[in-house]
Amino acid sequence: MSRERGIVYLIGAGPGDPGLMTLRGADRLGRAEVVVFDHLASARLLDLAPASALRICAGKSVGHCTLDQNEINQTLVEHAQAGKVVVRLKGGDPLVFGRGSEEAAVLRRHGIPFEIVPGVTAGVGATAYAGIPVTCRGAASAVAFVTGHSDPEASAGRSGVDWPALARFPGTLVVYMGVTHLDAICRTLIREGKTSGTPAAIVESGSLPSQRVVAGTLESITSLARERHVRPPALLVVGEVVARRGELEWFESLPLFGQRIVVTRPRDEAGRSASALEALGAEVVVAPTVEIRPMADTGPIDAAIDRLADYDWLVFTSVNGVRSFLDRLFERGKDLRALGGVKLAAIGPSTAEALDRFHLRADLIPPSFRSESLAESLAGVAAGSRILLARADRGRTILKDELSRLADVDQVAVYQNADADQLPDSLVDRIMDGSIDWITLSSSAITARLHALLPEPARRKIGREIKLASISPITTQAAAKLGWTVAAEASTYTWDGLIEAMTRQVAAGRAPL
Numbered sequence: 111m112s113r114e115r116g117i118v119y120l121i122g123a124g125p126g127d128p129g130l131m132t133l134r135g136a137d138r139l140g141r142a143e144v145v146v147f148d149h150l151a152s153a154r155l156l157d158l159a160p161a162s163a164l165r166i167c168a169g170k171s172v173g174h175c176t177l178d179q180n181e182i183n184q185t186l187v188e189h190a191q192a193g194k195v196v197v198r199l200k201g202g203d204p205l206v207f208g209r210g211s212e213e214a215a216v217l218r219r220h221g222i223p224f225e226i227v228p229g230v231t232a233g234v235g236a237t238a239y240a241g242i243p244v245t246c247r248g249a250a251s252a253v254a255f256v257t258g259h260s261d262p263e264a265s266a267g268r269s270g271v272d273w274p275a276l277a278r279f280p281g282t283l284v285v286y287m288g289v290t291h292l293d294a295i296c297r298t299l300i301r302e303g304k305t306s307g308t309p310a311a312i313v314e315s316g317s318l319p320s321q322r323v324v325a326g327t328l329e330s331i332t333s334l335a336r337e338r339h340v341r342p343p344a345l346l347v348v349g350e351v352v353a354r355r356g357e358l359e360w361f362e363s364l365p366l367f368g369q370r371i372v373v374t375r376p377r378d379e380a381g382r383s384a385s386a387l388e389a390l391g392a393e394v395v396v397a398p399t400v401e402i403r404p405m406a407d408t409g410p411i412d413a414a415i416d417r418l419a420d421y422d423w424l425v426f427t428s429v430n431g432v433r434s435f436l437d438r439l440f441e442r443g444k445d446l447r448a449l450g451g452v453k454l455a456a457i458g459p460s461t462a463e464a465l466d467r468f469h470l471r472a473d474l475i476p477p478s479f480r481s482e483s484l485a486e487s488l489a490g491v492a493a494g495s496r497i498l499l500a501r502a503d504r505g506r507t508i509l510k511d512e513l514s515r516l517a518d519v520d521q522v523a524v525y526q527n528a529d530a531d532q533l534p535d536s537l538v539d540r541i542m543d544g545s546i547d548w549i550t551l552s553s554s555a556i557t558a559r560l561h562a563l564l565p566e567p568a569r570r571k572i573g574r575e576i577k578l579a580s581i582s583p584i585t586t587q588a589a590a591k592l593g594w595t596v597a598a599e600a601s602t603y604t605w606d607g608l609i610e611a612m613t614r615q616v617a618a619g620r621a622p623l
Contacts, residue, residue: 116190118217120210122203122229123151125236126318129388131155135227142197144189146182150201150343154388157381157396159197164189179209183216190222201343203231207257207286231255232345233284236316240323241359242347244282249350252281258288258346262298277302281349288312288346293332295346300328309352314344319368319393321361325352364391365613371395372537372549374556376402379429383550383605390613395546397537399559402430403526405503411438414498414522418448421520422495423488425455427481427509428502432456432464434525435500446470452498457484458604479603480582485512492517502527505555506584527555533563541568541576550608551596552581554588561592573597579612581605 119138124130131139131152139145139158146166147156156165166185169176177185182198189196204210204226217224233255237244244253254276262273276283277299288295289312300306306329314322326334328348361367369392373380377398384394405411415438418424426432439448446469456462456472458479465472474491476483485508488497493516499509503523513519540546541564549572551557561569572578573594580586580596582603589596598615600607 116192116194116196116222118186118190118196118198118213118222118224119227120198120200120204120214120224121227122208122210122231123148123155123199123201124230125202125232125239125316126150126152127235127239127388128152128154129385130230130235130317131158132227132229135229138225138227139197139199141195143194144196145199146185146196147199148201149176151199154384154394154396155199157377179212183213186213186217187220187222190217191220200229201232202235203229206231206233206255232286232316232343236313236321236345237284237347239317239321239361240311240313240347241355241357241361242311242313242323243351243354243358244284244347246351246354249354250281252279254279254281254283256283256285258285258291258295261291261294263294273298274302277304282351283346283348285346285348287342289314289335289340289342289344292335292346296328296332299348304328304348308348309350310346310348311352311355312340312344312346314340314342316343316345317361319366319370319391323355323359323362325355361391364389366616367391369393369612369616370540370545370547371612372397372546374399374550374560375552376400376430378402386605386609390609395534395537395540397533399530399533399556399563400553401528401530402434403528404434405523405526408438410522411435411524412442414500414520415439415442415444415448418452418498420496421452421498423455423492423497424449424452425457425484425488425497425499425509426461426465426501427457427484427499427505429460429464430525431500431502432461432468436468438524455484455488457481460604480584481506481509482512485509488513489516496520498522500524529559530563533560538565538568541571544571544575546576548577548579548597548612550579550581550612551585551589552605552608554585557585557588557592557594561594577615579608579615581608 121135136158142159142163144164145159146168149169167176168182186196200208214224308328310328310331311323311325312335324334324338371387371392372395373383374397375383380396384396387394453473455474462472462475474487476487496518497513499521503526510519510521577597579598581600586596586599598611600611
């Protein structure tokens with residue numbers, strides 16, 4: 111909400127993995143009316159801001175400087191003076207080589223209140239993901255964070271970095287922005303006293319699924335980085351702690367490490383779905399093909415709620431159905447006592463968990479999580495009863511058709527399943543350049559809409575160069591009708607089942623012949 115006087119939150123986004131955003135940072139981002147973000151801040155974090163928030167890319171990386179520092183300062187001041195809640199989202203930590211102190215000083219001069227929310231700096235986060243401890247008993251009891259943006263041989267001491275002192279430093283050196291002048295930095299450290307055999311490593315894109323670690327010595331690391339075409343953003347780590355990587359390496363061992371996966375579910379579901387994939391090492395691109403919207407006409411829902419006492423069973427076929435129905439129940443001034451005489455059925459564990467979040471327990475969950483199995487299970491316990499189906503405004507009618515043979519069934523649409531208007535332009539570009547590995551399909555409607563939204567050249571790559579993961583045989587059949595071949599199909603028809611199927615396929619592809 112706009113205030114008479116605005117405020118600016120200077121938030122550290124962490125080194126790359128969106129899961130490293132602090133709880134305080136996520137809370138402040140959720141209040142934003144304007145977000146000014148760096149290129150290095152994860153795009154996934156922008157989803158934490160309200161949909162209505164103005165998003166301004168400030169760039170701030172090599173080749174991505176959309177706004178210079180003065181323009182960034184002016185942007186923050188102008189929006190705050192207009193009474194807006196402004197978030198300045200910065201990669202890493204705002205005060206560690208992030209110019210956050212400069213931006214805060216500008217805000218103070220203009221009388222604008224601000225708050226600094228620390229973030230996980232790359233020197234701690236990226237090294238941890240690389241399996242390199244910056245301090246370790248017996249190897250290093252101190253660490254120095256250094257900027258390497260200036261050439262130590264050309265600057266002749268003007269960079270503000272005392273390289274001779276750093277060469278004598280007994281702990282770990284973590285050099286930010288050290289790739290451009292890597293050769294000169296290594297030569298300088300050796301010339302000033304570091305032994306040429308000192309362990310050294312480059313961590314490129316630390317904490318991201320594109321992370322690469324190149325390890326060697328001060329003498330060899332430059333040629334190794336050149337051979338492997340290491341590019342910024344990258345850290346140089348120098349010290350005995352680098353030798354510990356072999357026993358502490360973990361991130362690259364995750365089952366979906368490096369896999370680039372598109373989640374096509376509605377945005378409200380996509381965040382949780384993406385987090386599960388990111389926890390397994392994947393890069394996730396969120397590209398909803400359908401949207402969940404409230405019903406424009408709530409009359410039928412209200413009528414069903416008013417008649418709840420007439421029903422024996424209330425059946426939910428999705429998480430969104432649970433949330434939409436119960437939200438409307440509460441909006442009508444009722445509470446959970448209105449469900450006191452009704453038994454609840456859920457199509458699967460995710461829907462049952464949604465009920466549980468409202469302190470409700472499903473009386474029936476079918477053994478196979480699809481409409482046919484739900485109808486069969488209800489047939490054994492609900493024959494001759496009155497059943498209310500709460501579901502989307504579109505989809506297969508098989509559940510109602512089957513139950514109507516043995517019970518009195520009413521069906522009410524409690525939310526709209528609307529088609530998205532377009533996909534992100536970046537997704538089509540990535541499909542065309544081959545930088546996507548998987549696309550997930552979690553319903554027939556999602557599959558059909560994805561096909562409709564993609565241009566023909568991109569469609570031809572799906573199922574061939576880009577693999578598909580399907581949540582169920584019904585979804586797989588929908589893909590097949592469109593000419594797409596599914597590479598992995600869930601054996602249990604849940605999101606977790608889809609991930610398991612995809613993980614098995616990836617593991618099979620990585621297994622040695």
